[in-house]
Amino acid sequence: MLLRILAVTDLWHPTVNGTVRMIEQIDRQLEIMGHEVVVIGPRRFQTIPFPGDSEVIVALSPEKTIGPMMLAARPDAIHLWTAGPVGVAARNILGRRNIPFTSSYVTKSPEYMQARFGVPMAKTFATLHVFHKISRCLMVPSDGIIDELKARGFGNNLRLWQAGTDAELFRPREKGFLDLPRPIHLNVGRVTIEKNLEAFLRLDLPGSKLVVGDGPERARLQKQFPAVHFVGVKQGEELAKYYAAADVFVFPSRTDTLGLVMMESLAAGVPVAAFPVTGPNEVIADGGAGVLDEDLGKAIEAARKIDPAHCRAYAMRFSWARSARDFLANLAPLKGSVAAQERPGDAPDLLN
Template sequence: MRPEPSVQPKRLVIVSDAWHPQVNGVVRTLTKLREQMEARGFEVTIISPADYRSAPCPTYPEIRLALTLPHAVKARIEALQPAFVHIATEGPLGIMARRACLRNSWRFTTSFHTRFPEYLRERLPVPLAWTYAFLRRFHNAAETCLVPTQSINDELSARGFKTLKVWTRGVDRKLFRPQPEVDLKLNRPIFLCVGRVAPEKNLEAFLTLELPGTKLVVGDGPSLPELKRKYPDAVFAGKKEGEELARYYAGSDVFVFPSRTDTFGLVLLEAIACGVPVAGYPVPGPKDVIGVSGAGVLSDDLNEAALGALAMGKVDPDDRLRSFSWEACADIFESALTEIVPSREAVARWIGRKRAVPARQPSDL
C-alpha cells in the first residue's frame, strides 16, 4: 500500500518595513494575520528590518529602516521559493521586494495601511500630489491592493489607484473586554485617548476640549514632553500594552479619537470591545467603524461628539462588533492572494522587452 503523499505547506512571504518591536496598527494586523494564515496551513515568513542592519527613520526613531541592497532582498525571496508574495509597506524593503517581483515577472499583492503623504506633509513641505503619484505607481503594479476601509478605497480610486479591495480588521475579544470592576482612581468621567503621541495624531484637538472629569492619554511619542508641559491638567500614562492597556480602556467612560489621518484605527475596535463608546470626526476610519457599528458619535465639533458619546453610556461589544474579526480579515486576505506565476500579460511584456533588444552583431563581439 502506497503511503499518502505529504501535503506541502503553501509558502507565503510577507515583506514589511514595520515589525516588532514597533507597536502600531500595521504590526498588530500583520501579527494577527500570520497567526491566522499559519492556522490555515500556510508557511509564513516575514521579511522585515529585524533581518538586517538598520537605522532609525528621521522624525520616527522607533521605526527602523533596513540597510541592505536590492539583490540581497531578491536573493532572499527567491531562496524561500514562495507560492505567494505580499508587500505590506512602501518603505525600503517594500520597494526592493516590488523590484524583485517585477524583475522575475512574479505576481504579488500589496496593502495600503498609512496615509503617508499626509504624515509627510506634517513635517516637510512636500506636495500631496507628488507622494500620491509615487504610491499610485507602487501599488498599481500589484494584482490586488488591499485597503482598510471603503472610504479609503473611494479616495484612492479617485486618485487613480487600481485593483483595490477592502480589507477589514479585527480585535482580540479575550484581551479587550468589559471589566466593570476596574477603577483607575481618576475623577470621572474619564475621556481616554490611546495612540502614538505625535503631530499627525492631532492630540491637541482632544487636550483643548472643555470636558468634565479627566482627560487621559495612553501612549508615547516625540510630542509627549511638549504636551505634558502645555497641558498639566491632563493625565499622561505613557505606553501600555496587554492586560494593563485593556484595563485603561475598560476603566474609561469615553474613547476620544482626534486623528483625521488614520486609515482605520484599531484602537477604535479595542475601545468598543471594552464597552466604551467612541467620539471622533466624520473622516475615514471613524466613519467606517463607528458608522457601521453605531458605537459612538461623530461630529466636526469634537466636544459635542465627546459629550454625546458620554450620554450613550457603555455599549454592547457583542452587538457592535459583528462585522469585525481577525477571521474575516484573514478570509479577505486569502481570497486576494495570487500565485507568483506570471500572468499572460506579464509574460507578453517580458517577451516584448526581449524582442526589443537587438541581436548582437559580430562586430560587437
C-alpha cells in the same frame, strides 16, 4: 491547500503601532489555519532611526540582500505590506521578473509625509501609484479609502479588505483599574503630529484625560498639557485594562485609513467620539456605538450616553478570523507553487 506566505514590511518589531498589530493578527490567524508566514522586516538589514521618530527604524540598502532572503523563503504567495525601502526593494525585484504579488494601503503616508516634513501629498501619491500599479490586488481597509485612491488615479486592482479586533482580549472589565476622576476620556496610539491630539487635549472636559502611547510629540504635549495623564506604551492585558476602565474613547485623528484602536475600544464596551472623516466613518458608520461631529466636544458629550453593551455587541462584527480569510482569498499564488506539504524537494527558482 496550505501555503507558505512571504510578508514584506517596513514596520515591524520593536515598533508599536496599528500596522504592526494588524500584521501580527493576520499572521496569527493564518498560522491557526495551518499556513506558514515568513516575515522580512527592517531588522533583517542595517537600520537607522526614522527622522524625528527614533522608535521607528528604517532599513538601509535592503535591495542588496533582499533577493536571496525572498528566494530562501520558498513562498507560495508574496504580500508587500508597506511601500518603504524594504517594500520597494522587494517590489522592484518582483516587477523585473514579472512575479505576481499583492500589496496593501494601511497608512495614510501622503498625509503623514506632509504633516511631518512638508512633502506635497501629490508627490507621495505619485510614488505610491508606481509602487502599487503592478500589484495583482491592492488591499484597502475601507470603502472611503478606495474612493480616495480612485480619485487619485489608482486602478482596478483595489479590493476592500477589512481589519478585525481581538474580542477575547479587549472586553468589558471592572472600571476600578483606574483611580482617576470620572468621566475618563482615553486616547490610545502613537503620539505624533498627524494624530491631531491637541484637538482632544485642549478641550475643557470634566473628569480626566488619559493618553496611552508614546512618540516624538509626547514631551511637548506633556509640558503643554500638564493635567493630562500620559502613561506611555501599554500592551496585552495591561492595555486591555486601560481600555475597559475608560468612559469614552476620543479619536481626534483625521489621517487614519481605519483606526484599530476604535474597534478595540468598542470591544471593551467603551463608546467612541471622533471627527466625521475616513476611518471613523467606516468604523462607527450608523451603528450607534459612537458619535461623529466636527465639534469634538459635542461628540464626546453625546458618546458618554451610549450603552456600553451596545458598543460590545457592535464590535463583534469585526473578526480577525474573517479578515484573515479575506486576506488569503486576495493573494496571488505564484506560478507553479504548491501547498507546503506537497512541495517537491527543490523550490521553484522564482527570483533568479
